[in-house]
Amino acid sequence: MYNYRVATVWGIPIKVNISLVVFLPVLAWIIGGTGQIELYAGLVEVVSGVPLDVETLQAGNNGFVLGALAAIGLFASVTVHELGHAAAARRYGIETSAITLWILGGLASLERLPKEPGRELVIALAGPAASVVTGIACYAALFVVPASAPSVVFVLGFLAITNVTLTVFNLLPAFPMDGGRVLRAFLARSRPYVDATRIAARVGVMFAILFALVGLFGGAPMLLLLALFVYSAANGESRVVALEGMLDGFLVKDVVDRDRPTVDADVTLDAFAQRVLDDRVDHHVVRDRGGRVIGLVGLDALREHGRDTGTLVGDVATTDLPTVDLTTPAFDALREMDKVEYAFVTDGTDVVGIVEREDFASLLELTGLSQRDRFAQ
CATH class of the missing domain: 3.10.580.10 (CBS-domain)
Structure with a gap:
C-alpha cells in the first residue's frame, strides 16, 4: 500500500513505500545534524587513512547535505542488496515481481520460494554478497578520490562501513532475515521443510524479543520496529509454509x-x-x-x-x-x-x-x- 514506482532494473519495478518517503529526511537529519558526522568521520579516517576536517563537513548546511547523500546512498545500497537476491533467484527460474524499499530496508518479492535447501541458501546469501561487494567498491574508491574532496570521501567511507555492518547484522539467524533463511536452508537438509521453517521461526521470535528488549532499554526505536517485523513475519511465514505442507499433493x-x-x-x-x-x-x-x-x-x-x-x-x-x-x-x-x-x-x-x-x-x-x-x- 502506498508504494511508488521510481525505476525499473532488469524488468523489475523498484518501488518506494511511503514509510521511507517520510523516514528519509529523518535519517538525513540523524546522520547530518546530531553529531553523527563526527563519529563517522573518525571511522572513515581509520578506514581510509585520509584526515577529515569535521568543522568543514559541518559548516553551514553541509551536514544536512551530507546526511541526505549518505541516506540516499544507503538505500541505493539496499536496492543493490535486493537485486542480488533477484539475480540469484532468476538463475533458478524464479522471477521477482517487485523490489520495495521501506523504513526497515528492502523486500524482494519473489514469485515463489525455492524448497531446495541449496537454492534457498544461494538466494539468501546473494543479497549479503552484493552488499559486501558494494562496501568493497566504496572502500576501493576511497583510494581514488582526492583528499581535496572531503565530502565525497565521507559519503564513500560511510557507505563502505554501513554496507559491511548491515551485512553482518542481516546474517543474524533472525528468520525471516537473510541469516534466518540460511538457518532454514541448513535445517532443511536433514528434516522436512515445514519443520525447518518452524524451528527457524522460533529462533526468529527469540531474536525479535531480544531486539525489543535492546530497543526498549537502549533507546533504539528502530529496533522495536524491527522486532515487530521479525516477530510477525516469522510467525506469518511459518503458518504459510505449514498450510502449504497440508495442501501438498492436492489439486x-x-x-x-x-x-x-x-x-x-x-x-x-x-x-x-x-x-x-x-x-x-x-x-x-x-x-x-x-x-x-x-x-x-x-x-x-x-x-x-x-x-x-x-x-x-x-x-x-x-x-x-x-x-x-x-x-x-x-x-x-x-x-x-x-x-x-x-x-x-x-x-x-x-x-x-x-x-x-x-x-x-x-x-x-x-x-x-x-x-x-x-x-x-
Missing part, C-alpha cells in the same frame, strides 16, 4: 465442491429468493441456457435489488471472478485467491464450476483429522 479438482447449488440465469430475483430459502445456501452458481457456468449470485444481490420480479439473476450475477484450472495445485490457487472469496474453475477450456475459500478450509479440516488419526495409530 483444485480435489477441493472444488461439485454439488454447489445452481440457478438458471433467466430466473427472476423473486424466484431466486425462494430458492435460497429452500436450499439454505446463500450463494448459487449461475448457468446460462446452454448449461455453461457464467457467474455467481448471492444474498448481496437480493439486498441490493430486493425480490424484483422484473430483474433476472443473470443481470446481477458476479461475472468478473479470477480463474483457476482444475489441475492447479491447491496452495497456488489459494494464494491467487488471496483477496477474493470465489474463483471460476476451468478444465483448460471451459468454466466448469466455482471454488470458494471455504472449500479449502474444509479440505484442511479433513487433512488435519487424517493426520491426527494417523498419529493416534
